[in-house]
Amino acid sequence: MSTVTGQAAFAGDPAVSPRRAGLLRRIVNHRADYLYVLPAIVVMLVVIGYPIYYTIELSLFKTPPNLQMKDKIFVGLDNYVTILRSASFRDVTLNTLIWTAGSTLFAFLLGLGAALSLHREFMGRGVLRALLLIPYVVSAVAASYVWKWLYHSDFGVIGALAVQFQLSDRPINFLDNLHSVLPSLIVVNIWKEFSFAMIMLMAGLQTVPDQLLRAAQVDGANAWQRFWHVTFPHLKSVSMVTVLLLMVANFNSFIIPWIMTGGGPAGASDIWITQIYNLAFGRQRYGVASAYSVILFIVMMTLGYFYVRALTRGDEARAG
Amino acid sequence: MTKIDGRDATAFRLQRRELVAYSIAALMSTTMVFTATTASYAQSIDLSKWSPEYVKSIAGTEEFDTAAECAKVTPLDYKGKLSYWWTGPNDASPDIERKINDDFWAAWKATYPNIETDAQNIDYNVLLDKLRTALLGNAGPMVLRLQILGGIEFSSKGYFQPLKPEDVGYASADFWPGALKSDTYEGVLYGIPTNNETMAFIWNAKIFNDAGLDGEHPPATWDEVVKDSKIIHDKLGIAGYGMVAKQNAGNTPFRFMPQMWAYGGGTLDESTDAPTYETVMLNSAGAKAALQASYDMYVRDKSVPVSALTNTQNENQQPFIAGQLAMMIAHPSEYAKMKDLASKATGADKAVADAVVENMRYGLIPEGPARRAVVFGGSNMHFIKNEYVDGGFDAGAAKAFACFWNSPEWSTKLAWTGSNPGNLRGFKTKWMKERLDTIKFLDVTTSMLPNGIPFPVVPYATEIMNHIVPDMLQNALTEKMTVDEAAEDAAKKVQDLMAGM
Numbered sequence: 001m002s003t004v005t006g007q008a009a010f011a012g013d014p015a016v017s018p019r020r021a022g023l024l025r026r027i028v029n030h031r032a033d034y035l036y037v038l039p040a041i042v043v044m045l046v047v048i049g050y051p052i053y054y055t056i057e058l059s060l061f062k063t064p065p066n067l068q069m070k071d072k073i074f075v076g077l078d079n080y081v082t083i084l085r086s087a088s089f090r091d092v093t094l095n096t097l098i099w100t101a102g103s104t105l106f107a108f109l110l111g112l113g114a115a116l117s118l119h120r121e122f123m124g125r126g127v128l129r130a131l132l133l134i135p136y137v138v139s140a141v142a143a144s145y146v147w148k149w150l151y152h153s154d155f156g157v158i159g160a161l162a163v164q165f166q167l168s169d170r171p172i173n174f175l176d177n178l179h180s181v182l183p184s185l186i187v188v189n190i191w192k193e194f195s196f197a198m199i200m201l202m203a204g205l206q207t208v209p210d211q212l213l214r215a216a217q218v219d220g221a222n223a224w225q226r227f228w229h230v231t232f233p234h235l236k237s238v239s240m241v242t243v244l245l246l247m248v249a250n251f252n253s254f255i256i257p258w259i260m261t262g263g264g265p266a267g268a269s270d271i272w273i274t275q276i277y278n279l280a281f282g283r284q285r286y287g288v289a290s291a292y293s294v295i296l297f298i299v300m301m302t303l304g305y306f307y308v309r310a311l312t313r314g315d316e317a318r319a320g
Numbered sequence: 321m322t323k324i325d326g327r328d329a330t331a332f333r334l335q336r337r338e339l340v341a342y343s344i345a346a347l348m349s350t351t352m353v354f355t356a357t358t359a360s361y362a363q364s365i366d367l368s369k370w371s372p373e374y375v376k377s378i379a380g381t382e383e384f385d386t387a388a389e390c391a392k393v394t395p396l397d398y399k400g401k402l403s404y405w406w407t408g409p410n411d412a413s414p415d416i417e418r419k420i421n422d423d424f425w426a427a428w429k430a431t432y433p434n435i436e437t438d439a440q441n442i443d444y445n446v447l448l449d450k451l452r453t454a455l456l457g458n459a460g461p462m463v464l465r466l467q468i469l470g471g472i473e474f475s476s477k478g479y480f481q482p483l484k485p486e487d488v489g490y491a492s493a494d495f496w497p498g499a500l501k502s503d504t505y506e507g508v509l510y511g512i513p514t515n516n517e518t519m520a521f522i523w524n525a526k527i528f529n530d531a532g533l534d535g536e537h538p539p540a541t542w543d544e545v546v547k548d549s550k551i552i553h554d555k556l557g558i559a560g561y562g563m564v565a566k567q568n569a570g571n572t573p574f575r576f577m578p579q580m581w582a583y584g585g586g587t588l589d590e591s592t593d594a595p596t597y598e599t600v601m602l603n604s605a606g607a608k609a610a611l612q613a614s615y616d617m618y619v620r621d622k623s624v625p626v627s628a629l630t631n632t633q634n635e636n637q638q639p640f641i642a643g644q645l646a647m648m649i650a651h652p653s654e655y656a657k658m659k660d661l662a663s664k665a666t667g668a669d670k671a672v673a674d675a676v677v678e679n680m681r682y683g684l685i686p687e688g689p690a691r692r693a694v695v696f697g698g699s700n701m702h703f704i705k706n707e708y709v710d711g712g713f714d715a716g717a718a719k720a721f722a723c724f725w726n727s728p729e730w731s732t733k734l735a736w737t738g739s740n741p742g743n744l745r746g747f748k749t750k751w752m753k754e755r756l757d758t759i760k761f762l763d764v765t766t767s768m769l770p771n772g773i774p775f776p777v778v779p780y781a782t783e784i785m786n787h788i789v790p791d792m793l794q795n796a797l798t799e800k801m802t803v804d805e806a807a808e809d810a811a812k813k814v815q816d817l818m819a820g821m
Contacts, residue, residue, distance in 0.1 A: 062820070065476075065817075066473075066476040066477060066780070067477060068477045069456055152627055153626035153627040153630070154559070154625050154627045155638070155639070171626070175630055176627055176629040176630055176798075178798045178799075178800060263567070264566075264629060264630065265629040265797070265798050266791070266794040266797075266800045267791075268800075278568070281449040282449060282783075282786070283783050283787060284452060
């Protein structure tokens with residue numbers, strides 16, 4: 001039996017640690033299971049593992065515009081040092097944090113409000129729910145172009161309405177101003193993704209037991225107290241997952257800022273992902289762009305860890 | 321401080337005299353920068369006589385048989401495959417450009433029916449990024465038409481095959497020397513100029529008159545552009561000059577560099593008689609003066625579109641046809657586009673649009689203290705090396721196509737409203753005569769050709785022109801930096817770029 005042979009081999013080899021021996025033994029014991037998942041693992045290694053490896057490798061090289069990729073120059077950790085020391089990194093990171101925190105917070109709050117409003121039965125609820133889902137299903141590219149024209153600094157509809165209703169004496173400068181561009185983009189992003197939060201939280205609301213809410217009502221709890229002490233604790237897990245998913249999506253968000261401003265003006269709406277794209281495909285700094293990507297990857301993995309923990313905690317709570 | 325900063329007013333005067341001397345004596349080679357080169361070619365078109373009258377006199381004087389010429393390069397029954405990427409007509413193009421494009425593909429299919437063709441018309445601002453990505457994955461097309469600025473980056477990396485007009489049945493002498501020079505890297509030619517053009521200054525005479533200016537006399541200098549733009553904005557409440565300052569968009573350097581060169585600035589020393597591309601001029605007095613003029617229009621006077629920072633030239637078309645923009649820099653095709661837009665307008669808009677077309681004027685791009693300048697523009701056709709082509713390179717098909725596209729017939733037709741034939745023999749065709757007879761203002765733009773200055777022929781030219789120059793503009797126009805700081809910052813970026821080669 002191979003298992004016995006394996007055990008004998010590990011027992012006789014002092015170089016193999018007990019922990020490693022245990023892992024290998026488990027693999028051998030469950031070799032049929034591992035064979036079943038092997039194709040999936042191979043595919044993952046090819047489509048996920050190799051790009052990650054290549055990105056990390058490339059982040060250690062310099063790629064000047066007059067050299068092909070195969071002639072890249074090894075520079076060690078220089079790209080990371082360059083990035084971390086640059087003023088643009090600080091600006092872009094600050095933009096990314098504002099973008100992510102602003103979009104996530106307000107999309108969640110708006111989604112929560114919409115979910116709570118739509119949780120009650122009322123006439124036209126289905127229609128309203130469908131209408132609120134429209135931003136989520138509209139193509140991000142199409143939405144970006146529409147919003148770009150709505151915001152246009154000279155001929156935008158919003159600016160024209162503001163002038164018409166005498167809210168402003170000239171069209172509002174949304175996208176061509178250092179200070180207003182990022183908030184303007186965040187508004188578009190919130191509009192685009194609050195429906196996602198709404199759907200998640202509506203599903204979460206289904207799990208709040210009616211008898212608890214009724215009992216609280218009998219005990220004299222007002223609407224806010226019922227929400228805060230009964231409903232919200234039940235939404236904690238789904239809220240955590242929703243916020244984490246929104247954060248991951250926003251950290252990786254590309255379409256809206258790229259199409260609407262390309263990171264401008266003067267870098268005022270440049271976030272990590274647009275900066276990475278611009279460095280790689282606009283300026284051919286593949287090495288620096290890869291180093292940026294690795295930093296972003298580490299941040300995403302950290303968020304991913306908390307996401308998995310939140311999911312696992314939910315499972316454990318249910319199991320308990 | 322870079323070398324050129326040391327130039328004083330005397331130097332500018334000297335250069336101006338040289339410029340005038342060249343203009344008169346050479347009358348007119350492709351560009352003043354390449355006047356010396358011109359002499360080494362025996363051209364079928366006499367560039368020393370170049371003038372609107374000369375162009376008119378040679379138009380329609382020769383007949384060409386495209387199929388017969390190309391059959392000598394690749395037999396007409398040749399069976400093969402071709403993949404081709406280029407930037408062709410889009411929604412902003414005049415209708416006639418789209419029709420000619422359709423006619424071309426029909427003629428190509430009829431002439432070489434056995435060459436299976438996969439042609440991709442890719443947006444001007446997307447093509448470079450897409451090509452870079454494709455080449456990294458060895459998935460490029462066989463044949464490519466690329467803006468004049470983009471070629472050297474890929475030639476220097478070894479992606480392109482050496483390619484000269486003789487390879488596809490034509491003589492190098494029949495192409496603008498400046499255009500050939502712009503595609504030559506380390507002494508080797510890597511492409512065939514498909515079309516070459518210079519832009520012109522366009523204005524709405526009625527707006528000028530309404531603002532109390534002379535509608536028949538546009539601003540002669542860039543300082544006057546600043547002044548007139550302010551007058552127009554102050555009196556009429558509309559934008560004066562159609563500034564374009566979008567990041568990563570070719571339209572931006574095509575409009576700002578003429579201004580910078582006119583004031584005596586530059587990115588490198590591309591505007592000098594013998595450029596070495598080793599001197600950074602973005603922080604020169606001339607460059608700062610040009611940037612200051614833009615700052616004055618955008619920030620101080622607010623006389624240009626607020627959306628200039630996100631606008632390409634396409635976004636200037638609608639306000640111009642609506643009578644809300646007085647001046648802009650563009651191709652001769654702009655007139656055709658405006659006629660198209662006017663023909664599609666209805667109701668009250670129609671009257672406004674017709675009045676704009678009626679009052680549309682073309683003139684020379686204003687001059688500055690140093691010179692009158694314009695970007696020597698155009699595109700080149702390239703062959704990509706076999707190992708970087710998706711599916712491999714088919715030499716017979718590629719040569720047939722290059723011959724067909726660059727023939728006197730099609731190089732003229734495909735440049736109908738927006739450019740001029742890269743193959744100078746195109747100027748002798750009956751189609752050139754038809755263009756001159758039917759396209760208003762074509763002679764104005766062709767007469768700007770001798771003032772054309774090519775972008776620097778260096779591998780990092782696209783980064784300078786599409787990123788560093790627009791960055792500089794945006795940093796100054798948003799007041800993120802002062803004009804001085806923005807210019808110094810841009811110069812440092814170029815110096816770092818050169819140091820990192």
